[in-house]
Amino acid sequence: MFRVVIVEDEPLILQSIREKITSMDNQFKIVGEYENGEYALFELDVLKPHLLITDVNMPVMDGIQLIEHVKIRYPEMLCTIITGYRDFEIAHQALQLGVNHFLIKPPTADNIAPFLKQVKQTLYANQQLIEEELLQQFTLTSTARSQQLSSLFTMQEYFYYAYYIVVCIWQPIEKKRLMQVDVYDDVLKETLENGEKIYNTYNRASNEKLYVVGVYSVGEQRLNRLKQQLSSVADHNVAITIAMTHQLQTNLHGTLHKVRKTAMLRFPFEGSYIEVIDAEPVVLDNLLLPIAETTQKQLVIYLTMSQKQLFLDALFEVLQDVKWQEASRKQWSETLSFLFHYLQQHQSKEGKEIVANREASYAYWINEAEEIVFSADDQQEAIQLVLELFGYYIDTYYSDISVDEGWTVELKTYLESHFTENITLADLAQRFNRSASNLGRIFKHKYNYSPIDYLIHIRIKQAKHLIKTQPRLFFKDIAFMVGYQDPFYFSKLFKQITGQTPKEYKKSCME
Numbered sequence: 001m002f003r004v005v006i007v008e009d010e011p012l013i014l015q016s017i018r019e020k021i022t023s024m025d026n027q028f029k030i031v032g033e034y035e036n037g038e039y040a041l042f043e044l045d046v047l048k049p050h051l052l053i054t055d056v057n058m059p060v061m062d063g064i065q066l067i068e069h070v071k072i073r074y075p076e077m078l079c080t081i082i083t084g085y086r087d088f089e090i091a092h093q094a095l096q097l098g099v100n101h102f103l104i105k106p107p108t109a110d111n112i113a114p115f116l117k118q119v120k121q122t123l124y125a126n127q128q129l130i131e132e133e134l135l136q137q138f139t140l141t142s143t144a145r146s147q148q149l150s151s152l153f154t155m156q157e158y159f160y161y162a163y164y165i166v167v168c169i170w171q172p173i174e175k176k177r178l179m180q181v182d183v184y185d186d187v188l189k190e191t192l193e194n195g196e197k198i199y200n201t202y203n204r205a206s207n208e209k210l211y212v213v214g215v216y217s218v219g220e221q222r223l224n225r226l227k228q229q230l231s232s233v234a235d236h237n238v239a240i241t242i243a244m245t246h247q248l249q250t251n252l253h254g255t256l257h258k259v260r261k262t263a264m265l266r267f268p269f270e271g272s273y274i275e276v277i278d279a280e281p282v283v284l285d286n287l288l289l290p291i292a293e294t295t296q297k298q299l300v301i302y303l304t305m306s307q308k309q310l311f312l313d314a315l316f317e318v319l320q321d322v323k324w325q326e327a328s329r330k331q332w333s334e335t336l337s338f339l340f341h342y343l344q345q346h347q348s349k350e351g352k353e354i355v356a357n358r359e360a361s362y363a364y365w366i367n368e369a370e371e372i373v374f375s376a377d378d379q380q381e382a383i384q385l386v387l388e389l390f391g392y393y394i395d396t397y398y399s400d401i402s403v404d405e406g407w408t409v410e411l412k413t414y415l416e417s418h419f420t421e422n423i424t425l426a427d428l429a430q431r432f433n434r435s436a437s438n439l440g441r442i443f444k445h446k447y448n449y450s451p452i453d454y455l456i457h458i459r460i461k462q463a464k465h466l467i468k469t470q471p472r473l474f475f476k477d478i479a480f481m482v483g484y485q486d487p488f489y490f491s492k493l494f495k496q497i498t499g500q501t502p503k504e505y506k507k508s509c510m511e
Contacts, residue, residue, distance in 0.1 A: 002123055005032040005047060007040045007054040007066065008082060013107065017053065017082075020112045028116065034503065035059075037066030042475050042491055043501045044074065050123060053080045053103060060474070067097050078122060080115075082107070134159075135201050135212060138252040159248050161196070161214035165226070166243045166252070168259035169209040171235075172267065172329075172374035183233040188213060191226055208263075210256065218244055223276045234272040237377075239263035242276045265330045269379040273328075289324050289335040299339075300346050308394045312387050319383050329373050329382075336369040336386065340393075365393060368441060385437055392441060407432055408446050411439075415451065419458045420483045425451060459483050460497045463490070467502060468509045475502045 004021065008014040014033055021028050031047045034040040037054065038061040044052075052070060054063040067079050080101040101118055104111050169184055188198055188211055199212040215222075223242060230240050241259040245251040258277065266273045295318060302311035318324070324332070344362050368389055376382035411432055415423070428451055429436040444450045449457065459482040466478045473481075479490035495501050500508065 002028050002051060002120070003031045003047065003049040004028050004051045004053065005034070005040060005044065005049040006030060007034045007037055007052070007058070007063065009035045009055060009058045013055075013082070013105070017103075017107045017112070020107060020109060021116065024109070024113060025116050025120075027120065032501075032503065037061030037063060037069075038474065038476070039503060041066055041069050042487055043503055044070070044077075045488055046491060046495050046501055049077065051078045051080065051119060053082060055082045064097070067099060071097055076126065078119060080119070131159075131199055132201075135199055135248070135252070138248055159214065161216060162246075163215050163218045164245050164248055164252075165211075165213040165215055165218060165223070166245060166255050166259055167211040167213070167226075167230070168241045168256070168263050169211075169238055170241075170260065170263035170267070171207050171238045172264075173207045180235060184209065184211070184230065187226075187229045187233055191222075191229065208260070212248070212252070227274055227276055231272070231274045234274060236272065237268070238272045239267045240272065240274040241266075242274075243278075265328060267329045267374070269329060269376075269382065287331055287334050288338055289327055289331055290321060291318055291335070291339065296339075296342060300343070303343060303346070303394065306394065308391060311394060312391060315390060316383070316387060319386065325379065332382065333370045333373045336373065337366045340365045340369065343393075364445060365389075368444075372437070388435075388438060389441065392438075392445075396445070407434075408443050411443060411451065412447065412454070415455050416458055419455055419462065420481065422483070423452075423455060456493065457497065460494055463494060463502070464498070464505060467506050471506060471510070478502070 006014055006017055008017065014035075018030050018033065022030060028051070031049055032040065032043060034043075036058045040052075040054070041061065052067075054066055056063040063081060067081075070077055070079060078100045079097070080103055081099050082103045082105060100122055101115060103115050167184075167188070185198075192198070192213070193216065196213065196215045199214065201210045201212050223244065227240075227242060230242075234240060239262075241262045243255050243259050245255045262275070262277050263273070266275070295314060299311060299314055302308075302314065340362065369386070372385040372389060373382055376385055411428065414428075414431075425436045425440060429439050432439060440450050440452075443454075447454060463478050463482045466473060466481060467475075475491070476487040479485075479487040482490075484490040484493075491502055494505070498505060
């Protein structure tokens with residue numbers, strides 16, 4: 001399925017092009033329609049079309065300006081100009097920009113049919129585009145769907161290597177760090193032998209980078225050499241897993257699942273984890289770390305007696321155990337989840353009323369524990385944050401002295417009245433005289449959002465209001481008015497929160 005965006009300020013022409021393309025070839029899908037170039041450019045990064053069809057003379061940003069931007073940011077995108085017979089100067093400019101095709105006004109079945117045929121030939125001839133589309137399908141869909149898609153192509157033309165090395169570089173999303181991928185690109189390029197290649201792959205999130213490398217031969221020695229080379233440039237706190245496979249069409253989805261899962265399970269507290277894995281299912285023995293039965297019972301006694309410090313001292317001793325010190329972050333997360341579950345069960349037996357929905361409360365503490373473990377810079381910070389979390393847990397449900405959370409109302413009001421400003425969690429922690437982790441945890445427990453997530457929702461809510469009540473505003477102006485300097489980032493965030501692009505939301509408001 002080839003994705004198409006149409007940019008045309010004359011509604012009847014736009015409608016005519018859309019209807020003819022849709023009815024004449026079901027391999028093309030219209031994913032966006034815009035009345036000027038700026039609106040289209042604003043959302044291209046979200047829609048990722050294969051083909052852009054644009055008029056030239058439009059308000060705000062004309063078609064030539066739009067194509068200039070597109071060729072810089074999306075060089076693989078095919079661009080088509082809607083033009084008249086006598087627009088020789090425009091045609092000359094378009095050719096200089098690398099425009100692939102022209103569509104003559106008025107659009108008719110007679111000129112759209114050969115146009116679609118030419119475009120399809122160009123797209124099929126674009127080997128990189130086809131490879132990316134196929135790899136994305138192999139990555140995200142079932143074998144049956146991949147086989148259905150690949151039947152459109154001769155697979156040997158695109159994936160003709162005897163072996164494929166799959167590399168996953170992963171860090172938890174909680175780390176909130178941009179992954180520096182250039183060094184990994186360079187290492188993999190240096191390992192290539194004549195005729196071998198690295199395929200462009202679909203990365204589903206900013207916290208991972210996937211590589212698929214087609215090779216003619218591979219052995220233990222080569223994989224171990226690659227492991228050593230990646231180890232020499234690896235970032236602090238990343239997990240790198242390497243696997244070998246044969247048929248991408250049938251094996252890539254499972255191989256990627258394996259390397260991702262292994263990276264997550266083995267992600268360390270200190271340094272990086274780099275390993276070559278085999279085809280066997282990923283198993284991590286003894287996922288739960290030791291907490292002696294007598295210690296578990298002692299923790300319960302301290303908890304029910306509201307002996308906070310004794311509870312935290314006993315928990316600190318558990319966290320200092322050598323097996324905890326040698327464990328992965330995933331093992332910590334799973335064991336802390338078990339401990340919270342154990343305490344919740346005891347609360348139920350003791351008849352303690354925790355919250356109206358005990359399961360929702362349990363999920364909150366589990367999520368907090370996982371975020372702490374995976375976001376901590378090292379094991380010592382993790383220990384400190386875990387003790388803080390359990391201390392707050394005791395204060396919330398067992399202490400006779402209620403926790404003063406009046407400041408959370410003040411913080412909520414502050415966010416609602418200052419959402420246009422550049423606000424960070426560190427700024428809020430300083431303003432309200434609390435540690436960032438403590439401030440975020442208590443606010444999230446009370447309002448079900450972290451302070452920054454609540455700020456984002458305020459901004460998106462205000463953006464929706466502006467789109468609905470002031471439809472003549474440009475999206476870049478709305479982005480600025482709600483606190484975002486980068487309109488492209490705003491557009492991605494808007495789609496993530498609402499499920500619609502700003503353009504789609506605006507259209508739904510007008511229907």
